[in-house]
Amino acid sequence: MLPAPFRLFFVAVPLLVAGGALAMAAFPRKMMSWQTRSPDGSTGRIEPSDTRVLAMRATGVVVAALALLMVVANFAFIP
Template sequence: MLPAPFRLFFAAVPLLVAAGALTMAAFPRKMTSWQTRSPDGSTQRIEPSDTRILMMRVMGVVVAALALFMLYGVFTVIP
């Protein structure tokens, strides 16, 4: 049996990964928009394509599911 700080670490990391992945899936445009400035001082906003947004949403859900499965596995394997 592992001490409590290790169990907390093995529980907190998958939860943080799942939260970040779900944030990426929910708000992909805010996470990937860029603003550039040219030498003449004008600004330009760079937005990702719709296919990239869709893939970010899908991968965010997949990564969150894997992280939650890992959390379940931690409490199943390490009682």
């Protein structure tokens, strides 16, 4: 049996990864929009394409599912 700090590490890290991945899946435009500034001082925004947004959503869901699977597997393999 592992000490409590190790168990906490093996649970906390995948939960943080799952939270970040779900945020990426839920708000892909906020996570990928860029604000630019030209030499004359004007600003503009660069927005991702719809295909990239869809790919980010799918990737976020898959990564979150794998991270949550790691949490469940840790409880199964490390009692």
